[in-house]
Amino acid sequence: MTASRISLGIVAIIALAALFVPPFLPWTHSAIDWDAVRAPLFSTGHLFGTDSVGRDLLARTLVGTRVTLAVALAAALVALVIGTAWGAIAGWIGGRTDEIMMRIVDGLYALPFMFVVILLMVVFGRNIVLVFIGIGAVEWLTMARVVRGQVIALKERPFVTAAEAAGAPANRILTGHILPNVAGVALAYLLLTVPQVVMVESFLSFLGLGVQEPLTSLGILVKEGADDMDIQPHALLIPGGVLVLIIVCLTIAGERLRDRLSQ
Amino acid sequence: MSLYVVEELSARIGDTVIVDTVSFAVEAGQCVALVGASGSGKSQTCLAPFGLSPAVPSGSTQLDGVELVGADAATLRAIRGRDVGFVFQHPLTALTPHLTIGAQLTESWTRSGAPTPSRADMVAALDRVALDAPEDRLDQFPHRLSGGQRQRALIAMAIAHRPKLLIADEPTSALDASLRAEIMALLDELRREHDMALLLVSHDLAAVASHADSVVMLRDGRVEESGPAADILAAPRSDYGRALVAATPKLADSAPALPETGAPLLHAENVSVSFRRPGWRRDRLQAVSGASLALAEGEALALVGGSGSGKSTLARAIARLGPLDTGTVRWRSEPLPERKRMTTHHRRLIQPVFQDPVASLDPQWRVSDIIAEPLKHLRPDLAEWGRAGAVKQLLQEVDLPADFADRFPRELSGGQAQRVAIARALAVEPEMLLLDEATSALDVLVAGRVLDLLEKLQHERDLALLFITHDLAVAKRLCHRIAVMDAGQIIEEGPTEQIITAPAHPITQKLVAAS
Numbered sequence: 001m002t003a004s005r006i007s008l009g010i011v012a013i014i015a016l017a018a019l020f021v022p023p024f025l026p027w028t029h030s031a032i033d034w035d036a037v038r039a040p041l042f043s044t045g046h047l048f049g050t051d052s053v054g055r056d057l058l059a060r061t062l063v064g065t066r067v068t069l070a071v072a073l074a075a076a077l078v079a080l081v082i083g084t085a086w087g088a089i090a091g092w093i094g095g096r097t098d099e100i101m102m103r104i105v106d107g108l109y110a111l112p113f114m115f116v117v118i119l120l121m122v123v124f125g126r127n128i129v130l131v132f133i134g135i136g137a138v139e140w141l142t143m144a145r146v147v148r149g150q151v152i153a154l155k156e157r158p159f160v161t162a163a164e165a166a167g168a169p170a171n172r173i174l175t176g177h178i179l180p181n182v183a184g185v186a187l188a189y190l191l192l193t194v195p196q197v198v199m200v201e202s203f204l205s206f207l208g209l210g211v212q213e214p215l216t217s218l219g220i221l222v223k224e225g226a227d228d229m230d231i232q233p234h235a236l237l238i239p240g241g242v243l244v245l246i247i248v249c250l251t252i253a254g255e256r257l258r259d260r261l262s263q
Numbered sequence: 264m265s266l267y268v269v270e271e272l273s274a275r276i277g278d279t280v281i282v283d284t285v286s287f288a289v290e291a292g293q294c295v296a297l298v299g300a301s302g303s304g305k306s307q308t309c310l311a312p313f314g315l316s317p318a319v320p321s322g323s324t325q326l327d328g329v330e331l332v333g334a335d336a337a338t339l340r341a342i343r344g345r346d347v348g349f350v351f352q353h354p355l356t357a358l359t360p361h362l363t364i365g366a367q368l369t370e371s372w373t374r375s376g377a378p379t380p381s382r383a384d385m386v387a388a389l390d391r392v393a394l395d396a397p398e399d400r401l402d403q404f405p406h407r408l409s410g411g412q413r414q415r416a417l418i419a420m421a422i423a424h425r426p427k428l429l430i431a432d433e434p435t436s437a438l439d440a441s442l443r444a445e446i447m448a449l450l451d452e453l454r455r456e457h458d459m460a461l462l463l464v465s466h467d468l469a470a471v472a473s474h475a476d477s478v479v480m481l482r483d484g485r486v487e488e489s490g491p492a493a494d495i496l497a498a499p500r501s502d503y504g505r506a507l508v509a510a511t512p513k514l515a516d517s518a519p520a521l522p523e524t525g526a527p528l529l530h531a532e533n534v535s536v537s538f539r540r541p542g543w544r545r546d547r548l549q550a551v552s553g554a555s556l557a558l559a560e561g562e563a564l565a566l567v568g569g570s571g572s573g574k575s576t577l578a579r580a581i582a583r584l585g586p587l588d589t590g591t592v593r594w595r596s597e598p599l600p601e602r603k604r605m606t607t608h609h610r611r612l613i614q615p616v617f618q619d620p621v622a623s624l625d626p627q628w629r630v631s632d633i634i635a636e637p638l639k640h641l642r643p644d645l646a647e648w649g650r651a652g653a654v655k656q657l658l659q660e661v662d663l664p665a666d667f668a669d670r671f672p673r674e675l676s677g678g679q680a681q682r683v684a685i686a687r688a689l690a691v692e693p694e695m696l697l698l699d700e701a702t703s704a705l706d707v708l709v710a711g712r713v714l715d716l717l718e719k720l721q722h723e724r725d726l727a728l729l730f731i732t733h734d735l736a737v738a739k740r741l742c743h744r745i746a747v748m749d750a751g752q753i754i755e756e757g758p759t760e761q762i763i764t765a766p767a768h769p770i771t772q773k774l775v776a777a778s
Contacts, residue, residue: 167640
């Protein structure tokens with residue numbers, strides 16, 4: 001329990017810093033300091049130094065974290081809403097409907113998802129909204145499977161039969177008894193979806209398919225840092241470290257929560 | 264000197280004392296039973312000395328002169344493999360699902376230091392515990408065996424290395440009545456034949472009565488009383504012992520006066536239910552085939568039978584809480600609508616109470632909301648405050664304090680949760696209760712009190728009861744008539760007294776003999 005609390009605490013600190021610190025910094029993420037190109041760590045005015053064109057790395061890391069987390073959270077919420085609705089309906093109705101709905105999920109699973117997202121980018125142009133939609137549209141599949149399994153298990157529980165005997169209509173049983181009992185597990189998988197999306201977004205940005213300059217994300221920073229890593233390794237290590245920290249912490253928290261709920 | 268001597272044994276988990284200075288001895292060839300309500304420390308008393316539980320033992324236990332308390336892990340492992348055999352309550356969870364019976368039998372054989380057994384040895388071992396088709400069983404996985412067969416296989420493993428002491432922790436609790444008698448008889452026979460000491464843990468006093476030589480009664484980890492089985496069970500000295508003996512319904516008890524029955528109420532005819540088996544072969548499992556039963560106002564009918572005989576499926580089909588293929592159900596000569604068409608009026612007539620009290624309450628809901636749920640849907644005439652008043656009154660009726668209304672199910676014990684479930688069922692003043700094994704998941708003392716409550720309600724409320732049970736003694740206490748089910752059909756039906764004293768069908772005879 002403590003491990004998951006510490007993990008969530010670390011993510012919260014990173015998220016709060018990304019949200020509220022940038023306005024108080026002397027440099028914005030896009031401003032260029034002509035006097036300090038490739039400044040080293042801890043130089044005056046640039047705590048994390050600057051990149052190859054003299055932009056403040058602290059500001060860029062914070063803004064990049066903000067973008068990455070926003071994309072991840074939005075995509076995870078899309079996954080939560082679509083996945084829970086799809087899974088709950090399939091599991092609750094059961095029978096043929098369930099089979100058709102879940103075969104659709106299986107079919108989508110079989111698509112090479114990275115290829116689909118890249119295709120979307122190529123066809124519709126680089127757009128942050130498309131990143132949300134593309135990622136969310138794929139990440140809900142796991143959520144749908146998890147929720148369906150839970151609903152099927154809950155449907156057989158005596159308290160659901162008791163609710164039927166109590167005259168509760170089907171929609172009330174679903175919203176009053178089934179979904180509240182699925183919520184915990186769905187939340188745990190939400191926590192596990194966020195780090196996955198962070199990975200995907202960073203990967204797309206690394207390939208140059210994510211957000212556009214001068215806006216940045218952790219993936220873009222890692223790419224730029226990698227280009228420059230023999231000269232100033234901290235430009236790779238700092239955003240890379242933040243990325244790893246977020247993914248590891250959220251994964252730990254999600255897995256702990258899932259294990260606790262599935263006991 | 265006795266074979267197994269326990270002297271002032273205590274065991275604690277953390278700071279909690281689970282077993283408190285317990286002493287007893289078991290002679291070779293003798294059977295000692297440890298009895299008590301759940302949580303009384305029975306299992307821990309057996310398992311802690313052998314290092315099989317998280318509890319830390321102190322005091323002394325000697326098996327054949329070897330001290331177990333304080334022995335190192337390697338010594339204990341050697342003793343467990345060589346001198347002691349264990350049989351546990353849940354035959355499925357005690358077998359490893361991915362290994363064949365033969366592989367598991369071989370393991371328990373070789374662990375004692377014996378050479379790898381030949382196939383003939385293993386067949387003989389399974390034959391010894393009267394497992395049918397032992398040759399085939401060796402290559403089967405545990406899921407292919409029924410509960411009784413699994414328990415036989417487990418016993419074969421436990422005695423494969425000829426232990427001096429066999430510890431059986433509730434060996435029959437997960438089995439139905441006729442299997443219970445068979446397994447107990449088998450344990451008795453093996454004990455006599457091999458001059459093996461048997462330490463039997465049970466909450467079922469009736470099972471203990473005929474098999475044990477002496478009884479050790481535990482309460483909160485302490486010995487409440489002990490002595491020869493016949494003496495203790497016939498005339499317990501302590502209050503706790505008397506309560507425990509009195510709470511165990513016995514078939515020989517005289518039947519209590521039951522309320523008068525009235526006009527015909529429910530009539531189910533030719534009910535058949537089948538389920539689709541999972542998998543690619545779309546064949547169906549016939550759970551109930553052409554069963555009929557009738558119930559009058561204020562009448563209690565017991566539906567008895569082994570597990571898997573279709574009792575629950577039939578009752579659910581009748582109450583419109585489960586699927587039904589064919590058959591009609593009439594309520595006061597009006598047909599009862601099918602499951603999806605049940606109106607508010609019809610739902611009010613029959614209310615269920617299920618076996619597992621905790622699983623039948625939504626863990627996210629408060630007790631007050633749980634009890635008010637049927638009121639909300641089936642008594643729309645009641646306002647919010649009317650419901651609150653009704654909940655208060657219902658809690659009182661099932662003997663629960665009023666402040667329980669704010670609790671969540673996890674804050675209730677099994678008996679309290681079952682009372683809440685009964686209160687919910689009574690909320691809309693039904694004319695009939697469907698009690699699906701309503702007391703079998705509860706501890707003896709608690710089950711006794713829930714039965715008292717049901718008896719009180721039966722007299723006060725003029726309720727018809729459909730009581731599903733596998734326990735004839737419980738049926739006798741509450742029910743006018745008994746219907747016996749087997750393989751989806753009702754094979755015998757009649758007044759309680761007649762079924763118990765003069766059963767006609769061989770399966771009924773077996774059931775009565777086992778009770």
